[in-house]
Amino acid sequence: SQKIEQNSEALNIQEGKTATLTCNYTNYSPAYLQWYRQDPGRGPVFLLLIRENEKEKRKERLKVTFDTTLKQSLFHITASQPADSATYLCALSGGGGADGLTFGKGTHLIIQP
Amino acid sequence: DAMVIQNPRYQVTQFGKPVTLSCSQTLNHNVMYWYQQKSSQAPKLLFHYYDKDFNNEADTPDNFQSRRPNTSFCFLDIRSPGLGDAAMYLCATSRDLASGNYEQYFGPGTRLTVT
Numbered sequence: 001s002q003k004i005e006q007n008s009e010a011l012n013i014q015e016g017k018t019a020t021l022t023c024n025y026t027n028y029s030p031a032y033l034q035w036y037r038q039d040p041g042r043g044p045v046f047l048l049l050i051r052e053n054e055k056e057k058r059k060e061r062l063k064v065t066f067d068t069t070l071k072q073s074l075f076h077i078t079a080s081q082p083a084d085s086a087t088y089l090c091a092l093s094g095g096g097g098a099d100g101l102t103f104g105k106g107t108h109l110i111i112q113p
Numbered sequence: 114d115a116m117v118i119q120n121p122r123y124q125v126t127q128f129g130k131p132v133t134l135s136c137s138q139t140l141n142h143n144v145m146y147w148y149q150q151k152s153s154q155a156p157k158l159l160f161h162y163y164d165k166d167f168n169n170e171a172d173t174p175d176n177f178q179s180r181r182p183n184t185s186f187c188f189l190d191i192r193s194p195g196l197g198d199a200a201m202y203l204c205a206t207s208r209d210l211a212s213g214n215y216e217q218y219f220g221p222g223t224r225l226t227v228t
Contacts, residue, residue, distance in 0.1 A: 004155070034216060043117075043203050043219030044156065089155070093215065100146050100158035100170070101217060 002028045004104035006090055012110045013080050021075040021107045023090030028102070030092035033066055035075050038087045038106065047088075048075075080111045116140050117220035119204050125226045126194050134189040134223045136204030143209040145187040146217065147179060150201045162187060163209075191225075199227045 005024045013019040023033070032051045036044035050057045050066045050073070057064045063076040077084050087108045091101040118137045126132040136145065144163050148156040160169045162181045176198070178190040191198055201224050205217040 008153075032215060036219075041201075041222070041224070043205070043222050044217075046216040046218065049216055100148075100161050101156075102158070103155040105153070105155045 002026070002102060004090060004092060004102060006104035006107045008105050008107065010108040010110055012112060015080060015082060015111055015113050017080055019077040019080045019084070019109055019111070021088050021109065023073040023075070023104055025071050025092060028092055029094070031094055033073050034091045034101065035064055036089040036091060038089055044089055082111045082113050085109055085111045117204060117206055117218050119220035119223050121223060122221060123224045125228060127228055128196065129193045132191050132194055132225070134202050134225070136187045136220055137185050138206045140206055140218060141184060142206035142218070144207045145181060146205040147187070147189050148203040148205065150203055156203055194227045196227050199225055
């Protein structure tokens with residue numbers, strides 16, 4: 001069965017450093033991969049999307065890489081700030097646009113001042 | 114400027130008593146989704162509508178139904194809630210295929226408690 005693995009343990013990073021989150025998947029050939037941020041008691045908020053033929057995507061302090069050979073995506077937040085503390089969800093879709101997303105459990109990121 | 118609205122934010126129902134959760138959107142998106150998220154778990158897709166076409170996930174229990182009377186509104190009906198149905202229910206929307214933009218816009222969620 002399809003499986004998405006994210007480090008479910010909390011990740012503690014010192015303010016100003018780069019936070020790197022990992023998403024690994026098995027038994028899946030996604031057409032694209034997305035990253036979302038979720039704060040406690042709130043719905044996920046879209047951050048970045050990367051397609052299977054793209055290696056890297058950037059948006060301000062965020063960077064996503066996608067390696068379909070390793071079946072892995074890395075999500076980087078540079079110059080991290082306490083306000084970046086949240087749960088970050090990796091989500092995959094097979095394509096087709098209207099497909100629902102298959103989410104990982106997320107990684108809880110804590111940026112310490 | 115709320116784009117995806119869910120009501121109520123918190124819902125308490127009794128075991129076996131039917132409950133309806135509602136979602137509305139101001140984005141005019143063609144696709145609407147319902148996800149279930151239990152504590153510390155990944156959101157799990159229940160079903161989605163592409164316009165009026167309903168798409169059920171294979172493992173969604175029959176206890177869960179949905180209605181989409183028009184583009185803006187979508188409802189989640191739980192016919193006989195069990196204790197295991199207590200969760201956060203998330204509504205999301207996305208644009209149609211032609212736009213090439215596949216990100217989803219989520220509402221704030223409805224927290225369902227079953228007593």
